[in-house]
Amino acid sequence: MAHIIVLGAGLGGTIMAYEVRDAVGKGHKVSVVSKGKDYSFVPSNPWVAVGWRTKEAITVDLTEVMKRRDIDLYPQGARRLHPQEKVLELGDGTKLDYDYIVIATGPDLAFDEIEGFGPEKHTQSICMADHAVMTKAAFDRLVANPGPVVIGAVQGASCFGPAYEFAFILDKALRDAKVRDKVPMTFVTSEPYIGHLGLDGVGDTKGLLESELRQHHIKWITNAKLDKAEADKLTVSEMNEDGTPKQTHEVPTTFTMMLPAFRGVEAVIGIEGLTNPRGFIVVDKHQRNPQFREVFAVGVCVAIPPVGKTAVPVGVPKTGFMIESMVTATARNIARLVEGKEPDAEGSWNAVCLADFGDSGIAFVAQPQIPPRNVNWASSGKWVHAAKIGFEKYFIRKIRTGVSEPFYEKLALQVLGIDKLKAIKVTPAEPQ
């Protein structure tokens, strides 16, 4: 009997547990190590931050569903991975042995790298549900006492879609509260141009997003590095394309929400051979660490090099569909190893993203994520808002029922021509 541990029960980890449970069958043990018993749907955090959702509405207690799926849940979290010994040390000192482990710990949020930055200092966050709840309180204060707002993403950030999304959602929420006319808004981003998104643009995201920002009266600063955040202003260095300083801005603000840079979590950071210098897990094309062959990784914690050189560092986003493709490949690869075969599945890592603007939105598909691409498509419209609500309802249902990919999802993805796995060559001797 093999023991497979999934470390982290976020977007990647929960469906990883369901898919690997299906793939390896009942003869093997599957465990999930999480921080607490709840799953929370991160893509809805921008809605929580303006009061369009409650935290409870996007949270699922995993206890029952994990039991039903014959998966052991350890909610005490992990303190440290010891890959040489194939042991995971938990928060309460318990030690779990494993045959295979999938790391799905998402990001550690690097607020401490910038003076005055983060929800414990002078800026808001939507990266975690609890942060979004705090941001809602700040939003209420803003409505009561309107003033300038800054939204964006700092140097080293990789998650730009939610920054744009929150700028437009906030614009809509302020219009609904009839105070938008008293709130000058600036979008401050490390991207070299609006709509770069860490992907060197997708379709005409530059044109689409510039136009939307103009139409919503949001000014912007690109190639921007946040030097310091204070309660009433931000100090921002705008860089030339060659990385030399161009101009320093003192941007007045009463409400700031900027996406931080990400790094690996404490339980894994700094393990030689496992992580890169930022603590992201190094994997091969089968999602497997080249040194510790029992270790796999999926989601935001995976090391992916940037798409090219930029004046201010920007990372590559890891979106939901890309993460699902990593999960499907990993489940198949672990099942094959358990059967004594070699891994053969590769996630397609296609970037599919829906960015909601509250009443419309933009969508893009980048296939593959690094240009030149076979599919390089972006579009905007009211349908994106509806599609994002559909994505939320559907994903939360998937987590509640414990069924990772029902038939109609497969069908829809195939109709769209989007594959989770790169074509696998199957030798004639193997079952098809």
Ligand SMILES: Cc1cc2nc3c(=O)[nH]c(=O)nc-3n(C[C@H](O)[C@H](O)[C@H](O)COP(=O)(O)OP(=O)(O)OC[C@H]3O[C@@H](n4cnc5c(N)ncnc54)[C@H](O)[C@@H]3O)c2cc1C
């Ligand atoms: C605000 C925001 C909005 C986003 N919106 C979208 C969107 O609309 N569409 C889209 O495709 N993508 C979106 N993304 C990107 C991405 O899909 C999400 O970040 C997604 O949640 C990442 O999944 P993950 O499993 O890698 O990490 P997470 O979902 O963050 O899960 C990681 C889990 O690991 C746990 N963990 C960490 N350390 C430990 C430990 N030591 N022990 C045990 N557990 C641990 C954490 O508590 C967490 O539950 C968004 C990202 C953000 C930040």
